[in-house]
Amino acid sequence: MGPARKAPAVMIQGTGSNVGKSLIVAGLCRLFANRGLNVRPFKPQNMSNNAAVTSDGGEIGRAQALQAMGCRTPLTVHMNPVLLKPETDTGAQVIVQGKRFGTMRAREYGKHKAELLPKVLDSFEMLRAEADLVLVEGAGSPAEINLRAGDIANMGFAEAADLPVILCGDIDRGGVIASVVGTHAVLEPEEQARIKGFFINRFRGDVSLFDDGMREIETRTGWKGLGVVPWFADAGKLPAEDALDLARGEGDGAIKIVVPVISRIANFDDLDPLRMEPGVTLELVQPGSPLPLDADLVLLPGSKSTIGDLEFFRAQGWDIDLIAHHRRGGHILGVCGGYQMLGKTISDPDGIEGKAGTVEGLGFLDVETVLTADKSLVQATGKHLPSGAPVSGYEIHIGRTTGMDCARPAFHLREDGGRPKLDGAMSKDGRVVGTYLHGLFTDDGFRKAYLSGFGAVSDLAYDARIDAVLDDLASHLEKALDVDAVLEIASAR
Incomplete structure (x- = not known):
């Protein structure tokens, strides 16, 4: 029997939380699925009370459910093997491979992360064995070096699975050059080398105005710029994962x-x-x-x-x-x-x-x-x-x-x-x-x-509307990013 099949994979990490990683991965899932690839989404660790029930009888983060829809594939617990569901300001229910593992405070959970890594890797390899491409989403930021010990969400996982990384920065919140270059500055040399490229998300206006910014980041980090993604106006039509993203009021019906x-x-x-x-x-x-x-x-x-x-x-x-x-x-x-x-x-x-x-x-x-x-x-x-x-x-x-x-x-x-x-x-x-x-x-x-x-009269075809927005997002990313370079990075190892 030959070695187990290992599909190409790449990890999208961010300069911070809520920089658009989940949306970008969902769009890339649909983009590569539209190219005929058998794609799977994966997030080692997620924190959300917005969960989806899978066909294999477990639960995963809602963002991975949207990404699976982008891939046109059924949900499985292995797409998000560790899900943290906050119950209090200091404690959360821990879901492992779809099932309740226990309720823990943050410090207690930190002690258990090492024993969870094998399960996370097991889930990842299961997806890798059935796919042509796995798109991995990080959580938070690798710049949170105070959380690096025992990490299973960002560089800790990328190192354990030996994955290349692409970094996402969000220009809409300001200071994007500092956030990307600052991430480079706090990482260890081997982690800096693992990042093979970066892109900038949520740009409003003429993206050519940031050409000098892209060159400056490339010079200071040595990472390849993969593009600038303009603001995607229809992002609000896709399901939100974080309650903070919920608008106060919508519609005038x-x-x-x-x-x-x-x-x-x-x-x-x-x-x-x-x-x-x-x-x-x-x-x-x-x-x-x-x-x-x-x-x-x-x-x-x-x-x-x-x-x-x-x-x-x-x-x-x-x-x-x-x-x-x-x-x-x-x-x-x-x-x-x-x-x-x-x-x-x-x-x-x-x-x-x-x-x-x-x-x-x-x-x-x-x-x-x-x-x-x-x-x-x-x-x-x-x-x-x-x-x-x-x-x-x-x-x-x-x-x-x-x-x-x-x-x-x-x-x-x-x-x-x-x-x-x-x-x-x-x-x-x-x-x-x-x-x-x-x-x-x-x-x-x-x-x-x-x-x-x-x-009220309703003629909305909801799933069809979401499907159309995912196709639009895929086209949006195709124009903005060097997606062939993304595939090359994923296939390099």
């Missing part, structure tokens, strides 16, 4: 949907299709602001820490606002953690989210939730019972919800594996609904039927 932005908001990709609906005004209410009086629907989103976010919700006075909204005849939809908050009680007997005990819910639904260690991670299809519309989505939650209002379920679902079940609960007046099904608004049939109940 007649139907107003309001979303209170809780502190540990999770899986907020539920909102992405609503942002694109011309008949909908989507307003994200920030902490400290009241829920507006003219809302047709208040949507309570998912949460990584339901009990903590319920306390946060009340601290903003949103519980009082929600009562007033309902009294005015308004509708309420709770998804996952939002569904749990709408019930009478939430019990955490094992202290999974903190101190063990039971807290009072918002009381809009006659249901009770008990948090358990078992996590539901399934994709599902089915039917919306009130409208009969087809629906598809995924579940990603801990806890079980039961009670009188569950006798009025919202959906009849069939999970992967074929097991049918009823999901969700509705109040007697039908104006309060809870469900564990994420991604339901991505389904064009369900979204059209649901919005019609508020008098």
Whole structure:
């Protein structure tokens, strides 16, 4: 038997967080897929509460799900083998190859990184064996040399996998020459040598105005300039991974949907299709602001820490606002953690989210939730019972919800594996609904039927729109970057 096949691979690292690495990798995935290559995305370690459920029954960061869509390939846990999901300011749930590994504080996690590297490399090699090209995304920046010991996210991984690196700088935030040259300055010589090129992202205006800047960086670093990527105006149409990227308000449609932005908001990709609906005004209410009086629907989103976010919700006075909204005849939809908050009680007997005990819910639904260690991670299809519309989505939650209002379920679902079940609960007046099904608004049939109940007409083909934006992004990068050089760098080792 010969040696295992090793596809070409290259790692895109950044001069900092949020410099556009995820978007660039998604665009390159589509660009090379359009050239006929079998491409895979990979991110060794990600930190996000916006996760996607994979076909092999695990979870990965939402950015890798978008990149997989760019590749036109199904999701697998191996695309993002370590996912950190913040639960508090100092601790996070650690997901390894799609499954819960534990909840740890940052210092404790640092002690475990060395034992996670073999699993990360194992996942990477699995992808490499089935692909023509693997595009690897770093996390944060290699310039964070205080985190270099035990690193599995940037240079530590690149060194372990012996990968070439391309560095991305963001000119929109200013100081891009200093950020690229400064990164070179703090790296060790062998790390400097591993970086084979750089490009500049998010340039507004005439890119030729930065020709001197590119030459200056090349001179000071010895790295090859691969191009300047102009601002991509349609980036906002693609799903956001970070809650900080969520806009306060979008659209000017007649139907107003309001979303209170809780502190540990999770899986907020539920909102992405609503942002694109011309008949909908989507307003994200920030902490400290009241829920507006003219809302047709208040949507309570998912949460990584339901009990903590319920306390946060009340601290903003949103519980009082929600009562007033309902009294005015308004509708309420709770998804996952939002569904749990709408019930009478939430019990955490094992202290999974903190101190063990039971807290009072918002009381809009006659249901009770008990948090358990078992996590539901399934994709599902089915039917919306009130409208009969087809629906598809995924579940990603801990806890079980039961009670009188569950006798009025919202959906009849069939999970992967074929097991049918009823999901969700509705109040007697039908104006309060809870469900564990994420991604339901991505389904064009369900979204059209649901919005019609508020008098809105929908003809949006959401997945097709996202697919078209990915193609546009690929064309955008083809014009801006020396993509043949990217392939040469990937194939050099």
